[in-house]
Amino acid sequence: MTKTCLAPSFATLLQDFFVERLMQQRAVSPETISSYRDSFRLFLQFASDRLGRCPTDLTLSDMDAPLILAFLRHLEVERRNSTRTRNVRLAALRSFLKYAAHRDVASLAVIQRALSVPMKRCDKPMVGFLSREEIQQLLTAPDPDTWAGQRDRVLLATMYNTGARVSEILALRVSDVVLGTSPFVHILGKGRKERTVPLWRSTARLIRGWLPQIQDASSQRLFPNRSGNAMTRSNVADRMRIAVTRAKDQCPQLAKRRVSPHLVRHATAMHLLQSGIDLSVIALWLGHESPSTTHGYMEADLTMKERALKRIQPPQVKNRRYRPPDRILQFLESL
Numbered sequence: 615m616t617k618t619c620l621a622p623s624f625a626t627l628l629q630d631f632f633v634e635r636l637m638q639q640r641a642v643s644p645e646t647i648s649s650y651r652d653s654f655r656l657f658l659q660f661a662s663d664r665l666g667r668c669p670t671d672l673t674l675s676d677m678d679a680p681l682i683l684a685f686l687r688h689l690e691v692e693r694r695n696s697t698r699t700r701n702v703r704l705a706a707l708r709s710f711l712k713y714a715a716h717r718d719v720a721s722l723a724v725i726q727r728a729l730s731v732p733m734k735r736c737d738k739p740m741v742g743f744l745s746r747e748e749i750q751q752l753l754t755a756p757d758p759d760t761w762a763g764q765r766d767r768v769l770l771a772t773m774y775n776t777g778a779r780v781s782e783i784l785a786l787r788v789s790d791v792v793l794g795t796s797p798f799v800h801i802l803g804k805g806r807k808e809r810t811v812p813l814w815r816s817t818a819r820l821i822r823g824w825l826p827q828i829q830d831a832s833s834q835r836l837f838p839n840r841s842g843n844a845m846t847r848s849n850v851a852d853r854m855r856i857a858v859t860r861a862k863d864q865c866p867q868l869a870k871r872r873v874s875p876h877l878v879r880h881a882t883a884m885h886l887l888q889s890g891i892d893l894s895v896i897a898l899w900l901g902h903e904s905p906s907t908t909h910g911y912m913e914a915d916l917t918m919k920e921r922a923l924k925r926i927q928p929p930q931v932k933n934r935r936y937r938p939p940d941r942i943l944q945f946l947e948s949l
Contacts, residue, residue: 621718624674628654631713641806645781653706656693660685674718679727682707686731697736704733743880744873748865749774752873755861756853761827762840766853768824769837773875775817776801777882777900780847780875788825789832793818803901811899850875 622630636642636650658669661681665672682704689695689703708729715725744752753770757763773783782801790800797818798810813821821836828834828842835844854875862869871877879900886896896902 621674621720624672624676625670627674627714627717628710630717631710635713643804643806649702650706650709653703654710656689656703657685657707660688674714674721675724677707677711677728678724679731682728682731686734697734701733701736704731743884744871744877745881746885748861748868748871749878749881749885751861751865751868752854752857752878755857757860762853764824764827765837766857768820769850769853770857770878771817771820772799772813772836773878774882775814776811777879777886778811779803779879779901780850782901784835784837784845784847784850786836787832788828788830788834788836791821791836793822797821801901804903807901807903809898809901847875 632647632650636647658672661672661676662669664681664684665676686700686704689700690697695703708731711725711728715722718725753767753774756766756770758767769783772778772786773780776783776799778801782803785802786799791813792798792800793813797813797815799813801809801811803809828836828838834842837845839845839849851874854873858868858871858873883896883900886899887893891899
């Protein structure tokens with residue numbers, strides 16, 4: 615007599631997805647875990663309210679296309695989430711469904727219909743960045759006579775030098791910095807990809823002067839808070855706001871800018887590009903996974919576009935208005 619293999623419950627599948635799939639098998643970053651966790655918190659609460667059952671009583675068959683579409687509408691209409699945020703939440707649900715398809719074959723039909731829910735297209739804004747003058751004023755804004763000001767000067771200089779993401783900068787330890795004749799820093803980026811970025815002499819000099827101010831241990835965070843622990847994203851954002859406030863006296867245009875830590879990363883890429891550095895080198899410098907990301911900086915550089923325009927002479931062609939020869943073509947032309 616053969617035994618019937620029961621499909622795992624929805625709760626078991628979800629727990630295994632996080633523990634086995636994401637943490638053990640794929641070893642994703644804590645940031646990815648947090649993003650997926652928040653997505654499922656929102657989805658489970660929505661599903662529970664809509665279906666009238668607590669999350670532990672939900673089944674995989676409940677996670678069908680109509681429920682997912684209703685959840686996405688809820689995000690955009692009621693929570694006023696952007697299209698990008700909507701797509702991030704959907705990506706988490708899709709990743710779970712693909713995993714569940716291998717564990718619960720009986721639900722394949724429901725899963726396939728749910729996976730057919732498409733990502734939503736959205737406008738891609740032009741990359742913003744700080745000018746060299748704005749960056750210079752920002753880097754020298756923190757007060758060098760205070761411990762926090764000294765740290766902030768080194769922090770901002772390292773961010774601009776490396777073009778690192780905030781999470782990458784905050785993860786740096788003393789052992790990641792090599793201050794020899796050719797100084798450089800080891801950075802662990804997205805997807806656990808390591809890269810080595812050279813340090814300018816001015817940045818290396820600032821780091822050398824900063825190291826005596828923190829614990830002399832290789833495992834020590836390079837940019838700790840006053841308690842010696844790692845800074846948070848909100849800490850960095852707060853310290854940058856203080857620096858911008860101080861810099862506005864010398865650089866009034868900063869008052870009109872929305873300056874974020876990621877804007878410093880954009881400035882690094884744009885200034886490297888304007889200096890003639892090849893796009894492939896910039897992609898390696900910033901740790902871009904796709905070259906198309908780096909091409910976005912070229913699209914945003916108006917100066918480079920103007921230089922290219924001057925090299926091209928407009929053709930001497932007389933423009934003629936196109937007139938559709940047929941009424942149906944006229945209709946199509948009017949759309």
